[in-house]
Amino acid sequence: MAEATNPGVVTRFAPSPTGYLHIGGGRTALFNWLYARGRGGRFLLRIEDTDRERSTPEATAAILKGLTWLGLDWDGEVVSQFERRDRHAEVAHQMLGRGTAYKCFSTQDDIAAFRAAEEAAGRYPVFLSPWRDADPATHPDAPYSIRMKAPRSGETVIVDEVQGRVIIRNETLDDMIVLRSDGTPTYMLAVVVDDHDMAVTHVIRGDDHLNNAARQQMVYDAMGWTVPVWAHIPLIHGPDGKKLSKRHGATGVEDYQAMGYPAAGMRNYLTRLGWAHGDAEIFTTEEALAMFDLKGIGKAPARLDFKKLENTCGHHIAMMDNAALLHELEGYLAAAGRPALTDAQRALMLKAMPSVKERAKTFPELLDKAQFALTSRPVERDAQAAAALDTVSRGILKSLTPQLQSVSWTKAELEPILTAAAAGNGIGFGKVAAPLRAALAGRTVTPSVYDMMLVIGRDETIARLEDASA
RNA sequence: GGCCCGUUCGUCUAUCGGUUAGGACACCUGGUUUUCAACCAGGUAAGAGGGGUUCGACUCCCCUACGGGCUGCCA
Numbered sequence: 187m188a189e190a191t192n193p194g195v196v197t198r199f200a201p202s203p204t205g206y207l208h209i210g211g212g213r214t215a216l217f218n219w220l221y222a223r224g225r226g227g228r229f230l231l232r233i234e235d236t237d238r239e240r241s242t243p244e245a246t247a248a249i250l251k252g253l254t255w256l257g258l259d260w261d262g263e264v265v266s267q268f269e270r271r272d273r274h275a276e277v278a279h280q281m282l283g284r285g286t287a288y289k290c291f292s293t294q295d296d297i298a299a300f301r302a303a304e305e306a307a308g309r310y311p312v313f314l315s316p317w318r319d320a321d322p323a324t325h326p327d328a329p330y331s332i333r334m335k336a337p338r339s340g341e342t343v344i345v346d347e348v349q350g351r352v353i354i355r356n357e358t359l360d361d362m363i364v365l366r367s368d369g370t371p372t373y374m375l376a377v378v379v380d381d382h383d384m385a386v387t388h389v390i391r392g393d394d395h396l397n398n399a400a401r402q403q404m405v406y407d408a409m410g411w412t413v414p415v416w417a418h419i420p421l422i423h424g425p426d427g428k429k430l431s432k433r434h435g436a437t438g439v440e441d442y443q444a445m446g447y448p449a450a451g452m453r454n455y456l457t458r459l460g461w462a463h464g465d466a467e468i469f470t471t472e473e474a475l476a477m478f479d480l481k482g483i484g485k486a487p488a489r490l491d492f493k494k495l496e497n498t499c500g501h502h503i504a505m506m507d508n509a510a511l512l513h514e515l516e517g518y519l520a521a522a523g524r525p526a527l528t529d530a531q532r533a534l535m536l537k538a539m540p541s542v543k544e545r546a547k548t549f550p551e552l553l554d555k556a557q558f559a560l561t562s563r564p565v566e567r568d569a570q571a572a573a574a575l576d577t578v579s580r581g582i583l584k585s586l587t588p589q590l591q592s593v594s595w596t597k598a599e600l601e602p603i604l605t606a607a608a609a610g611n612g613i614g615f616g617k618v619a620a621p622l623r624a625a626l627a628g629r630t631v632t633p634s635v636y637d638m639m640l641v642i643g644r645d646e647t648i649a650r651l652e653d654a655s656a
Numbered sequence: 657g658g659c660c661c662g663u664u665c666g667u668c669u670a671u672c673g674g675u676u677a678g679g680a681c682a683c684c685u686g687g688u689u690u691u692c693a694a695c696c697a698g699g700u701a702a703g704a705g706g707g708g709u710u711c712g713a714c715u716c717c718c719c720u721a722c723g724g725g726c727u728g729c730c731a
Contacts, residue, residue: 202731237730267731294729310657310727331729349661358659358727366729373731397660397726420662420724427723455668458680462669465679484662484669487724491667494681504694545693555693604690619690631692 195227196387199253199260200267200377202234203245206438207252209490210392210422210430213456217419218390219258220457220478230384231260235268236376252439255517257449257471265384267376274371277379277409278332278364286408287364289322289330290315312360332365334404342400347417347480349393354400362401374398378405386414390480393418417480420460420487427489434490443521446549448514450506451499458498460488468501500547508539511552518549527560534559534641541637558627558638563646564653571624575654579621582611584655587648595644597636604635625654 197218201211222229233249235241250264281287292315304311315333317325337356344352364375371379381389389399396418406413424434436442442452453471461484463477503511512535519526527535538559546552553560567575575583586607593599608618623632626647632638639647 200731204731234731240730290729297729305657308657312658312727333729352660354660360727363729368729370729372729377731392725393661394725395731398731400660418661423724425667429724459668464670467668467680486662488669489667491681494668497681500694547693551693614690616690623691629691633692635690 191224191226193226194387195222195225196230196385197222197227197390198230198232198381198384198386199258200232200234200380200391201249202237202240203242203249204237204240205245206248206440208430208437209439209442209456211249212252212256212439212452213422213459214391214419215253215258216256216453216456217417217461217478217483218388219260220474221388221390221480224475224478227387228261229258230262230265230386232265232267232380232384234373234376235266236271236371236373238268241268248438248440255443255449256439257453265380267380270376270380270383271371273383274376274379275365275369278371278375281334281364281405281408282332284408285335287332287334288315288318288320288361289325290317290333290361290363291326291328291330292317312358315361318361329367331363331367333361334364334401334408336361336401336404342403344396344399344403344416346396346399347388347415348420348483348485349396349416349418352396352400354397359401359404364405374401375405378402378409378411381414382406382409382411388415388417388480390417390419393420417483419483420485422459423487423489425489425491430490440521443518444523446518446522446551447495447499448502448506448511448549451495451502454502455495455498459490460484460486468498496547503546503548503552504544506543508536508543511539511543512536515549515552522550531560538633538637538641541633541641545633555633557629558632559641561628563649565626565628565650567624567628568630570630571628574620574624574630576621578611579624580655582607582618583621583625583651587651587655590644590648590651595640597640600636600639621654622651625651 199211199215199218201207201215219229221227231253233246235246246264253260278287282289297313300313318333318335336359340356342354342356342359344354346352362374363372365371399416399418403413422430424430426434430437436445443449450471453474454469457474457478458467461478461482463479463482466473466477469477506514512532515535516527535556538556542552542555546555586603589603593603604618604622605615608615611618619635620630622635623630626632626635626638626642642650
């Protein structure tokens with residue numbers, strides 16, 4: 187273990203339910219999960235659904251589905267941030283009582299006017315509320331928001347496990363609103379209250395929150411709460427180095443499932459993207475759990491590389507258990523909207539697995555390599571296969587069938603027959619293998635001819651040879 | 657505009673002041689082979705630019721360039 191186990195660790199993943207689970211979010215969740223689980227700690231899930239306009243139950247369901255597919259399980263119930271709004275408001279009022287927050291009667295129009303005037307003058311200062319130090323006796327009977335009374339001088343230091351010491355001068359930060367004039371909490375307040383109440387010890391999230399951390403830390407301080415360990419990780423970029431967006435194609439975790447990448451491979455790849463532990467490249471989830479630490483996270487944004495993703499997935503498909511592979515393959519079929527396997531195909535697929543899994547990087551590829559087993563007579567032949575079945579070849583295939591009737595169906599018994607056929611016709615084995623592939627699979631690129639014969643069995647083999655030589 | 661973060665082979669990265677700058681993916685060459693894949697052996701390829709500090713900088717400091725983020729009564 188890179189670090190001692192620490193059952194006291196509590197991490198969380200806190201997405202906004204405004205779409206499906208973004209691949210970057212999936213990686214953030216994975217890092218949190220690895221960190222907590224690797225230390226015997228807890229991993230919590232909170233849905234930040236305070237934006238009622240954009241939050242949907244469908245999005246929440248999609249996020250849970252994405253996490254589940256990735257194999258990331260969370261402890262306890264999923265927390266809805268929206269449902270905790272009363273608690274947030276309570277804390278805002280406690281801040282008022284502590285003198286660390288104040289009522290602000292400036293309207294949004296006032297603020298907009300202030301900003302417009304400052305910008306016109308070429309300045310971009312923070313908004314300073316005239317109500318910050320106002321005598322409560324002068325408070326009008328009007329709607330107000332609650333603003334944090336942030337320090338106006340000095341600096342806030344964020345000690346971050348990834349970013350190091352980040353110093354923000356307090357004068358660059360305004361008195362952020364913690365409770366809106368309609369009584370609803372803002373995100374900045376809600377995250378802090380929730381993380382505190384949920385006893386989160388390590389906040390591992392995208393570095394787009396790094397600046398926010400300073401203001402959030404002020405809330406911790408204002409309430410006298412313990413600040414969690416911060417770890418702001420760089421975002422993932424597309425292959426062109428730009429922030430990952432729709433135009434890069436796949437951005438949702440569900441897209442990757444539908445493209446046929448195995449979850450174990452995704453976990454490995456995503457773990458390794460922006461994190462390193464020496465030369466470790468291909469590892470199991472158990473190994474990742476043992477190795478993962480915050481120190482190994484890089485500060486620069488990483489780009490998605492599909493070639494490496496595929497290579498990583500190929501290793502995982504090859505090392506996966508056949509039955510587990512079949513099960514996940516069926517999950518892929520459903521996710522991709524492809525027809526499910528019949529019982530017969532399922533049995534054949536399982537039988538074919540050892541001969542195809544070492545040559546596939548994705549599920550579509552696995553299916554394609556196993557096409558010989560999943561297809562049924564009459565076998566459809568592509569152009570090259572048809573060309574391979576010339577008159578001479580058909581004659582050789584025809585001469586083969588009687589011999590195949592009686593041998594025991596093992597590679598050891600089959601091999602002498604085929605090599606003899608080649609030798610008898612004065613040709614290399616490759617020249618016999620080509621028409622055999624064409625007859626058995628309808629293609630010229632297939633797994634080993636012996637593997638195919640053993641998987642589909644004697645009767646099917648003979649029938650296909652007869653079809654081809656007729 | 658202000659503030660914050662980043663920059664090592666094409667890509668992911670190792671290095672934590674002294675290395676022929678290492679590994680992986682990709683790519684190229686050769687081998688193996690029953691086609692393809694896999695596999696084996698080689699190879700091409702890197703510390704953004706400029707100043708410092710130091711006996712010595714990829715490593716520490718400053719500037720510039722480029723990229724990203726924040727700058728909401730969004731999250």
